[in-house]
Amino acid sequence: xxxxxxxxxxxxxxxxxxxxxxxxxxxxxxxxxxxxxxxxxxxxxxxxxxxxxxxxxxxxxxxxxxxxxxxxxxxxxxxxxxxxxxxxxxxxxxxxxxxxxxxxxxxxxxxxxxxxxxx
Numbered sequence: 001x002x003x004x005x006x007x008x009x010x011x012x013x014x015x016x017x018x019x020x021x022x023x024x025x026x027x028x029x030x031x032x033x034x035x036x037x038x039x040x041x042x043x044x045x046x047x048x049x050x051x052x053x054x055x056x057x058x059x060x061x062x063x064x065x066x067x068x069x070x071x072x073x074x075x076x077x078x079x080x081x082x083x084x085x086x087x088x089x090x091x092x093x094x095x096x097x098x099x100x101x102x103x104x105x106x107x108x109x110x111x112x113x114x115x116x117x118x119x
Contacts, residue, residue, distance in 0.1 A: 004116040006089040013107035023075040031104040039092040
């Protein structure tokens with residue numbers, strides 16, 4: 001038995017490319033599908049992607065359940081910033097997550113935080 005329960009990566013993506021109606025549901029969906037496969041996870045159902053909120057808090061939110069936990073993100077319409085959380089009790093390559101965020105959303109800056117989770 002390992003000394004940890006799970007891997008938790010948080011990514012703050014600053015001023016993503018907002019050209020071509022970014023963010024949009026289709027791009028978020030495609031990103032999610034590619035990410036699940038790339039980090040060797042198994043999706044539990046389809047991703048939930050909804051646009052809601054008001055004022056400077058409005059934007060899309062993503063929730064993708066995976067067999068080993070979840071992938072969540074919020075995309076802020078006002079600033080173009082995006083916030084990602086990938087949590088899994090199965091090990092995954094955090095660099096793949098970061099590269100896919102860069103590929104799909106082209107942020108001007110990325111700040112990451114990674115923790116091995118243990119109660």
